[in-house]
Amino acid sequence: QGSQPIIGLITKTDTNPFFVKMKEGAQKEATRLGAKLMTGAGKSDGDNAGQVTAIENMVAAGAKTILITPSDSKAIVPAIAKARAAGVMVIALDSPTEPASAVDALFATNNYNAGLLIGQWAKKTMGSKKAVIATLDLFPGQPVGIARHNGFLEGFGVAGVTSKSMSQVNTSVACAQDSFGDQAKGQTAMENCLQKNPDINLVYTINEPAAAGAYQALKAAGKEKDVLIVSVDGGCAGVRNVEAGVIGATSQQYPLKMASMGVAAGVNYAKTGKKVSGYTDTGVNLITNKPAAGVKSQTGKYGLANCWGQ
Amino acid sequence: MSAAEKLHAHPTATGMSAAPLVMEARGLIKRYGHVTAINGADFELRPAEILAVIGDNGAGKSSLIKALSGALIPDEGQIFLEGKPVSFRSPIDARREGIETVYQDLAVAPAMTIAENLFLGREILRPGPLAKLLKIIDKKKMLDEATRHMQGLQFAIKSMSQPVETLSGGQRQGVAVARSAAFARHVVIMDEPTAALGVREGNMVLDLIRQVRDKGLPVILISHNMPHVFEISDRIHVHRMGKRAALLNPQKISMADTVSVMTGAIRPEDLSADVLAH
Amino acid sequence: MSAAEKLHAHPTATGMSAAPLVMEARGLIKRYGHVTAINGADFELRPAEILAVIGDNGAGKSSLIKALSGALIPDEGQIFLEGKPVSFRSPIDARREGIETVYQDLAVAPAMTIAENLFLGREILRPGPLAKLLKIIDKKKMLDEATRHMQGLQFAIKSMSQPVETLSGGQRQGVAVARSAAFARHVVIMDEPTAALGVREGNMVLDLIRQVRDKGLPVILISHNMPHVFEISDRIHVHRMGKRAALLNPQKISMADTVSVMTGAIRPEDLSADVLAH
Amino acid sequence: MTQPTTAPPAKSGFQMPSLSTLGPLIALLLACIFFATQSDRFLTGNTLSLVLKQISYVAVLAIGQTLIILTAGIDLSCGVIMALGSMVMTKLAVEQGVPAVLAILLGLALTTVIGGLNGVLITRLRLPPFIATLGMYGIVFATTQIYSNAQTINNLPPALNFLGNTFNVLGVPFTFGAVLMVLLFALAWFFLGSTATGRHVYALGNNPEAVRLSGIFTDRLLIGVYATAGLFYGIAALILVGRVGAGDPNAGQTENLESITAAVLGGTSLFGGRGNVLGTLLGAIIVGVFRVGLTLAGVNSVYQVLITGILIILAVATDQFSRRKS
Amino acid sequence: MTQPTTAPPAKSGFQMPSLSTLGPLIALLLACIFFATQSDRFLTGNTLSLVLKQISYVAVLAIGQTLIILTAGIDLSCGVIMALGSMVMTKLAVEQGVPAVLAILLGLALTTVIGGLNGVLITRLRLPPFIATLGMYGIVFATTQIYSNAQTINNLPPALNFLGNTFNVLGVPFTFGAVLMVLLFALAWFFLGSTATGRHVYALGNNPEAVRLSGIFTDRLLIGVYATAGLFYGIAALILVGRVGAGDPNAGQTENLESITAAVLGGTSLFGGRGNVLGTLLGAIIVGVFRVGLTLAGVNSVYQVLITGILIILAVATDQFSRRKS
Numbered sequence A: 001q002g003s004q005p006i007i008g009l010i011t012k013t014d015t016n017p018f019f020v021k022m023k024e025g026a027q028k029e030a031t032r033l034g035a036k037l038m039t040g041a042g043k044s045d046g047d048n049a050g051q052v053t054a055i056e057n058m059v060a061a062g063a064k065t066i067l068i069t070p071s072d073s074k075a076i077v078p079a080i081a082k083a084r085a086a087g088v089m090v091i092a093l094d095s096p097t098e099p100a101s102a103v104d105a106l107f108a109t110n111n112y113n114a115g116l117l118i119g120q121w122a123k124k125t126m127g128s129k130k131a132v133i134a135t136l137d138l139f140p141g142q143p144v145g146i147a148r149h150n151g152f153l154e155g156f157g158v159a160g161v162t163s164k165s166m167s168q169v170n171t172s173v174a175c176a177q178d179s180f181g182d183q184a185k186g187q188t189a190m191e192n193c194l195q196k197n198p199d200i201n202l203v204y205t206i207n208e209p210a211a212a213g214a215y216q217a218l219k220a221a222g223k224e225k226d227v228l229i230v231s232v233d234g235g236c237a238g239v240r241n242v243e244a245g246v247i248g249a250t251s252q253q254y255p256l257k258m259a260s261m262g263v264a265a266g267v268n269y270a271k272t273g274k275k276v277s278g279y280t281d282t283g284v285n286l287i288t289n290k291p292a293a294g295v296k297s298q299t300g301k302y303g304l305a306n307c308w309g310q
Numbered sequence B, C: 001m002s003a004a005e006k007l008h009a010h011p012t013a014t015g016m017s018a019a020p021l022v023m024e025a026r027g028l029i030k031r032y033g034h035v036t037a038i039n040g041a042d043f044e045l046r047p048a049e050i051l052a053v054i055g056d057n058g059a060g061k062s063s064l065i066k067a068l069s070g071a072l073i074p075d076e077g078q079i080f081l082e083g084k085p086v087s088f089r090s091p092i093d094a095r096r097e098g099i100e101t102v103y104q105d106l107a108v109a110p111a112m113t114i115a116e117n118l119f120l121g122r123e124i125l126r127p128g129p130l131a132k133l134l135k136i137i138d139k140k141k142m143l144d145e146a147t148r149h150m151q152g153l154q155f156a157i158k159s160m161s162q163p164v165e166t167l168s169g170g171q172r173q174g175v176a177v178a179r180s181a182a183f184a185r186h187v188v189i190m191d192e193p194t195a196a197l198g199v200r201e202g203n204m205v206l207d208l209i210r211q212v213r214d215k216g217l218p219v220i221l222i223s224h225n226m227p228h229v230f231e232i233s234d235r236i237h238v239h240r241m242g243k244r245a246a247l248l249n250p251q252k253i254s255m256a257d258t259v260s261v262m263t264g265a266i267r268p269e270d271l272s273a274d275v276l277a278h
Numbered sequence D, E: 001m002t003q004p005t006t007a008p009p010a011k012s013g014f015q016m017p018s019l020s021t022l023g024p025l026i027a028l029l030l031a032c033i034f035f036a037t038q039s040d041r042f043l044t045g046n047t048l049s050l051v052l053k054q055i056s057y058v059a060v061l062a063i064g065q066t067l068i069i070l071t072a073g074i075d076l077s078c079g080v081i082m083a084l085g086s087m088v089m090t091k092l093a094v095e096q097g098v099p100a101v102l103a104i105l106l107g108l109a110l111t112t113v114i115g116g117l118n119g120v121l122i123t124r125l126r127l128p129p130f131i132a133t134l135g136m137y138g139i140v141f142a143t144t145q146i147y148s149n150a151q152t153i154n155n156l157p158p159a160l161n162f163l164g165n166t167f168n169v170l171g172v173p174f175t176f177g178a179v180l181m182v183l184l185f186a187l188a189w190f191f192l193g194s195t196a197t198g199r200h201v202y203a204l205g206n207n208p209e210a211v212r213l214s215g216i217f218t219d220r221l222l223i224g225v226y227a228t229a230g231l232f233y234g235i236a237a238l239i240l241v242g243r244v245g246a247g248d249p250n251a252g253q254t255e256n257l258e259s260i261t262a263a264v265l266g267g268t269s270l271f272g273g274r275g276n277v278l279g280t281l282l283g284a285i286i287v288g289v290f291r292v293g294l295t296l297a298g299v300n301s302v303y304q305v306l307i308t309g310i311l312i313i314l315a316v317a318t319d320q321f322s323r324r325k326s
């Protein structure tokens, strides 16, 4: 056990399938390369203190490489700095830290870009039809939620959106509700939005479970045919929903790739002492079976072949 | 109960004889940390008698009767019911044997009504097998019965559907007393049932105790009220420092001497034999 | 207090006269929903007297003295202290005026020690300005003082650092009584202080009440124990159905007649004038 | 200041619930009037239907929670027990090919057993309910994640979806789950008010010593209460599955606080022995009305959180005020 | 079954804490022995240092929570009050250019006022503490998000980072925040055990009516307790800021349950009047040791949740068992 390199993986939560898959990917790679993987997580999305604690404990347990999906891109920085000062290589997965230089390397997709893609696609697909938009967001103050939401709005061509500020709700959004990325809560949010404005015809969702909830609510109201749903993640269940026409388009991300790259880098560091650096974009692909002109996309088949989850 | 009966042979052994003892205890001990609440106490109860238990505050009277009613498990000693050794692990065991108790701290559920408190644990159910299965209570009948039970005790209580917490101290006591009298089948134990009662109400409770006795049930009465004790009891068990100091005959001994025995001013050994009860 | 003093002019107006009344109440009313607990009650307390308040259960005695001690705010009526109208909004107001009360339900904190309960709200602080500022308590002194206060009452309590919940019913009563006697500066009110007490302990409390009176403080004593009432009281306030029915002179009237007035068997109007107190 | 001193004495629930649920009712009415002025879409049958279906599973959890709170207990594990139940039902039916009805029964049995286990920990090991159910929360939550591999189960057979189906009353659609919820409240109300065991539940929270001394098997009663609560959690799981149309392993993480909130908003004392299960229904409806009403009023999500906080305080303050007057 | 009947009578905290904190101590020792067998890195000074610094801010929250629970109250808003305090301190200092010390003082003042506001709602409007602080949770959480615009504040001046700095004892680094936490526990212990006001806090939870009748201003006392708790939350905010090195608007959302857990694990009764603040420290340490120990033992994070659940139950069961024996 002594010579076996220890690699720590800290996700935002234990429960999101996205992170569960990331852990599986890491575990597979670690087993293949003969490394020992430790996992930790915050208690909930946004639990920075829990991630700080996990970093400390992994350093104490002798991890030489820590892979982390930061819940709070800024607040995690000082803790990462302490770990790096103790000789640990820290790689951010999925989302960057601020400043990006706080970690040795970043293997990620750009959540803002993921939002941007579905925004552009929605704009083209809606065409001349006047969009009445509902957004089912994560919950107040979530950086990932803000990035995807704002990216979507900018992609859709709403003026004055920046990547920085809080979720922007202006006249262009008819109803903005929190879904907590949860199917039941997404459904509730959609129901309420429909009650508020029955003319809603475009729904942005923070992830695919929320999209499934939104669809459920639309179906109950008999509107599933008239409303376009766009989402982010690219999990297998989500891509199947694209195939089934439930979701119009989703931005697919690649957590397994991030994780296995991270583990491989960690093992390499343990063997050679060479750290990785810089930003490696693990990519994002728009998955849809109704491509829109001028927006690069992949088919549902491609999505299923590359999706994570079951 | 006649004087002749009172002189009936008294078992000296540990309840092995066929003597007519309803309840008997030998060598009960209960310790709380440093405090020994019961310190080798003996106890005897005859059929259809009113046995008064008296003693200073903290003498261990409540602890003794808690042991007899299963509310407290003694560290040592043995309890006999009708000559048979029993060991009550909980008040349920004692209740099963038909022993009903009025506890000094009353043990009522304050937010619940008088009727509900009276019938707690033996609610009147509606007729019919479904009602029995689901244990559906007959609220009207419970209210009526409660009124009937409390009729003997004119405590100026307006309604049986009043929560107990709205009653005066004495009225609450009345509820607890009525409960025990109504349901006992074997032995009634009352820990200071008249303590908070007025003159009129106290006399009503004494009447009730007599009625219970006349039904053939023995009554254990803990009381600090000497006139009450002398008015009603057949024998007096004097408790002192955790054990029985003497067993007195209230028809022979004076109130003053009794108090002296109780407070330790007279040693029991110095009493003449004829004032002792057997 | 001499008979001459007792015949002293008695104010018929609402306390406007300079009569030596320590406490007076006129027309107090308190309703709880349908129940009228106090129904136009009058009340008078003279300096350094022991005034017994007697009455059936539920007559409203506890409610009356709760109104006098600020624990209950009457719906109507007026209370006077030394002739001046007062309106107590809380027990704090009454306490400020030096009125100490033993409540029937004792009002103790069960998990706290005897010493702490005795000194609750007026802890003994360590000397020194810092200790005063931070209100640092002097545990040792509180224990010692508690032992001293309880010395008059030999209740067989082992240690003053025992939690009150481990005490017997009578011992708890002793704690509440000792507290009021120790701190009163003006009036002492005791709601059935001897109810749970043994003969010996009951007498100790009577002694304590006399000592308080001899210090010059008047005592209001609610009790159902007629021998105690006749042994100790200077005047008897008979409470019936929420109001004062009569004010009796225990040296003139018999115990039996008193009980008859209390229970309504004799109408107060039918009493001869010389058994009335003024 | 603390509940036992401020709660009115009449709240034992023996009589009709009129008095004890009056306060929350007033608060609800005031809220409705307010929302009606904010949106003309508020006062419609559809809003009622929405509120009922949205609260249905939390409200059923809250029935179990109320039973437990009445005994002076608390259950932090209710939501995750529901989640485990829903995963067992859906995974058995969809992946293991167990007939749907059997899968449902197995799920219900499991939640009942876990609820009973809480009761055993509390009575036999004498753990404070807070600790026992907090520990259970961790155990059940982790078990759900491990068992489901954090994967949502879709493509449910019709029997599992049934409670999510709707029927129309005067053109307004109601889900069967919402109807079941209302029925369960009626049942619980009858049980608590009219059966001996129900009265014992109140007495237990009032004075456990008195219940013990009156010869009732308090341990057995308490275990029964926790097991019954577990059964309600299982039914909530079924309603949730029907509503969402999927088995969601991430459900149930915040529902413990939500169900306690419904009970306390409805006037149940956390110190036990006082309260009314119909109050809990009102409490759940109040929260649901706030959510729908604020959305209809076009309030931003952060501000919704803010205003909901204020409204909760106002609702109970109204309640207290109406009690002091009566 | 319920806490008031099972809690031993001797737990008033007047004497030395020896007896009442014995149970949790045994549980802690057993856990340590277990972890020592699982990892040879466990029994080191570094582990102690880690545990202390990780629990420091929750433990300080738990001091305030314990004060409140002793009065038979509960505070669900503690964590978000801390978060708001930390945002005010950091935002004022970093963005508004307020001198760091002044910013800290303003933050402390704010949390104290909010805590006091809880007390006012509970005493003046007679709200149950659960409801008052639940409403406050929503209000404060939303205010934090709006005030901070959900943005984390970095680049703190040294004064705000100070409590995160370390000093070495025998080669083991300890943070000043951890030291401050231990000092605060000593202070609270002294206050509760040795001052008149502290004893009144116990009495209030024991029998509020007795306290009122003995002429103590119970409302004022209760408001004072909630305000003091607020002050502790402010100090926790400062420790948090020092530990994380940033102002994090999303902090504090689960710390309410964590602080209650620490108190209850440490033997404080949720029914008030019984418990000991040193027990709370032990409770917090137990949770911290579980977390570090399980990580060192290489347990997967989901399984950590599972095992922590089991351990919490075992810890308190040990406690109850040791009490029954004595």
Ligand SMILES: Nc1ncnc2c1ncn2[C@@H]1O[C@H](COP(=O)(O)OP(=O)(O)OP(=O)(O)O)[C@@H](O)[C@H]1O
Binding pocket: B032, B035, B036, B037, B055, B056, B057, B058, B059, B060, B061, B062, B063, B064, B104, C156, C165, C166, C167, C168, C169, C170, C171, C196, C198
């Ligand atoms: N739970 C307990 N813990 C410690 N000591 C106790 C406990 N219960 C009773 N005691 C002690 O045991 C002794 C006997 O108490 P008990 O209540 O039996 O007295 P009693 O004779 O009924 O007195 P009273 O006439 O005042 O009711 C007392 O000294 C009391 O302090």
Ligand SMILES: Nc1ncnc2c1ncn2[C@@H]1O[C@H](COP(=O)(O)OP(=O)(O)OP(=O)(O)O)[C@@H](O)[C@H]1O
Binding pocket: B156, B165, B166, B167, B168, B169, B170, B171, B196, B198, C032, C035, C036, C037, C055, C056, C057, C058, C059, C060, C061, C062, C063, C064, C104
């Ligand atoms: N909080 C309350 N709610 C409703 N009724 C009450 C309340 N408190 C007292 N009562 C009623 O007021 C009446 C007077 O009660 P009180 O306690 O003053 O009587 P008391 O004379 O002290 O009786 P006792 O001698 O039994 O102590 C009783 O009928 C009682 O039921």
Ligand SMILES: [Mg+2]
Binding pocket: B061, B062, B063, B104, B191, C168, C169, C170
């Ligand atoms: Mg006794």
Ligand SMILES: [Mg+2]
Binding pocket: B168, B169, B170, C061, C062, C063, C104, C191
């Ligand atoms: Mg009275």
